[in-house]
Amino acid sequence: xxxxxxxxxxxxxxxxxxxxxxxxxxxxxxxxxxxxxxxxxxxxxxxxxxxxxxxxxxxxxxxxxxxxxxxxxxxxxxxxxxxxxxxxxxxxxxxxxxxxxxxxxxxxxxxxxxxxxxxxxxxxxxxxxxxxxxxxxxxxxxxxxxxxxxxxxxxxxxxxxxxxxxxxxxxxxxxxxxxxxxxxxxxxxxxxxxxxxxxxxxxxxxxxxxxxxxxxxxxxxxxxxxxxxxxxxxxxxxxxxxxxxxxxxxxxxxxxxxxxxxxxxxxxxxxxxxxxxxxxxxxxxxxxxxxxxxxxxxxxxxxxxxxxxxxxxxxxxxxxxxxxxxxxxxxxxxxxxxxxxxxxxxxx
Numbered sequence: 214x215x216x217x218x219x220x221x222x223x224x225x226x227x228x229x230x231x232x233x234x235x236x237x238x239x240x241x242x243x244x245x246x247x248x249x250x251x252x253x254x255x256x257x258x259x260x261x262x263x264x265x266x267x268x269x270x271x272x273x274x275x276x277x278x279x280x281x282x283x284x285x286x287x288x289x290x291x292x293x294x295x296x297x298x299x300x301x302x303x304x305x306x307x308x309x310x311x312x313x314x315x316x317x318x319x320x321x322x323x324x325x326x327x328x329x330x331x332x333x334x335x336x337x338x339x340x341x342x343x344x345x346x347x348x349x350x351x352x353x354x355x356x357x358x359x360x361x362x363x364x365x366x367x368x369x370x371x372x373x374x375x376x377x378x379x380x381x382x383x384x385x386x387x388x389x390x391x392x393x394x395x396x397x398x399x400x401x402x403x404x405x406x407x408x409x410x411x412x413x414x415x416x417x418x419x420x421x422x423x424x425x426x427x428x429x430x431x432x433x434x435x436x437x438x439x440x441x442x443x444x445x446x447x448x449x450x451x452x453x454x455x456x457x458x459x460x461x462x463x464x465x466x467x468x469x470x471x472x473x474x475x476x477x478x479x480x481x482x483x484x485x486x487x488x489x490x491x492x493x494x495x496x497x498x499x500x501x502x503x504x505x506x507x508x509x510x511x512x513x514x515x516x517x518x519x520x521x522x523x524x525x526x527x528x529x530x531x532x533x534x535x536x537x538x539x540x541x542x543x544x545x546x547x548x549x550x551x552x553x554x555x556x557x558x559x560x561x
Contacts, residue, residue: 222272222293229253229265230274231298234286238537241463243283288502288536291514295499295540303545308336312550316557322346327452329530329554334455336546339534340478344451344488346527346558353407356400358393358437366393366437372409388433396434404438412438449485449528453478464535465512473509474533483507488529491517497548502536512536516543518551522558530554 222230232252233244246262253262266284269275274290277283286294312332319325326343333341352373359367364387370378388396404412416438456478459465477484487505491498500515510533517531530551532543 222269222274225255226265226269227298228255229262230269230286230290231294233266233269233275233284234290234294234298237285238539241537243278243285245283248283288504291501291536291540292504295501299541299544301545302541304336304542304549309549309553312336313553313556316553319557322558323452325554325557326528326530327454329550329557330452330454333530333532333547333550334458336550337532337534337538337543338455338458338461339532339538339543340456340459341454341530341532342451342484342488343530343554344449344485344528346522347449353404353409353412355405356397356438358388358397360388360390360393363387368437373406382437384437386436388437392433393437396437399434400438449489451481451485451488451528459513459534462535462537464537467512470509470512474513477507477509483509487515488517488531491529491531492519492526494519497544499540499544514538514540516540516547518547520551520554520558522555527558 229249232249236244236248236252246259246266249262249266250257250259266275269290270277270284272289273287274293275284276287278285312329315328315332316325319328323345326345330341330343333339333343335341353370354373354375355371357369359369361367361381364384366382366384366388368378368380368382370380372378404415407415456475459474460471465471484507487500487507487510497516497518499517500510502514503511505511505513505515512535513533514536515531515533516538517529519526519529521527530547532538532547534543
């Protein structure tokens with residue numbers, strides 16, 4: 214099968230591919246030669262059109278379903294269309310003002326992210342996703358340990374911004390009240406003012422390299438702190454709206470596949486991994502079907518754009534829908550919503 218690039222597909226074939234994909238996105242049915250002849254505006258014989266379609270099929274850009282003589286785009290066809298042929302349609306000013314006002318009325322980063330997710334879902338009638346901005350570096354101010362039953366300990370950690378983080382840990386040995394107080398005093402004395410991420414790395418290093426030189430209090434303190442911080446991951450999170458919209462698309466009627474997709478929304482890890490990859494890209498990033506290398510999204514497309522806080526990329530928002538989506542409308546909506554979210558977070 215020949216590879217497709219703009220230089221090897223002549224202008225006429227590109228025009229037919231564009232017309233075919235736009236018609237298929239609109240109607241959802243395979244496109245035949247007669248329809249192409251009518252929509253293309255070119256006075257060509259049916260035989261000539263069939264030859265062009267045969268060439269496009271040989272290049273892997275379109276394919277013929279078993280039940281029809283018409284053609285539909287492949288993932289490669291969609292990719293060529295998006296890279297070279299799509300004509301974007303910017304959303305109207307009324308819609309932009311509406312989203313802007315919705316974002317202005319919210320307080321807190323999570324609430325703003327939820328509002329943006331709802332807006333994406335409402336504007337596209339698909340599932341809208343918005344990563345919650347990753348928390349800036351936190352610094353350690355104070356820690357306390359309170360004994361619970363058996364080997365369970367309540368950890369109260371206060372960060373530099375005054376936020377209190379409570380967590381119950383299961384320790385590898387039982388600690389007395391006095392041992393917990395001594396351990397907390399040691400950590401507060403030696404680590405107050407440290408960035409939590411740096412503190413975690415230092416603790417792990419201390420536990421691995423200087424165990425033989427520790428006194429009893431230091432050993433207990435580092436052991437406790439290691440159990441609190443050692444497994445912490447700097448993972449992100451996202452909010453999603455409009456998942457049920459996807460059930461209304463004929464392209465997404467496979468119940469088992471939809472269940473996998475909804476499970477992935479709840480589990481989050483793999484989709485977060487995809488969104489993290491999108492943070493590294495400039496502008497709008499699109500995964501079409503199998504391009505995501507994630508099975509639940511094999512019949513879907515993910516359209517994303519990064520947003521910023523204080524001039525630095527802070528997260529990604531996007532839309533998940535069928536591969537047969539109106540990319541010409543969805544791409545600008547995602548792009549503009551990312552810009553509006555950046556403005557809203559800056560003023561938050």
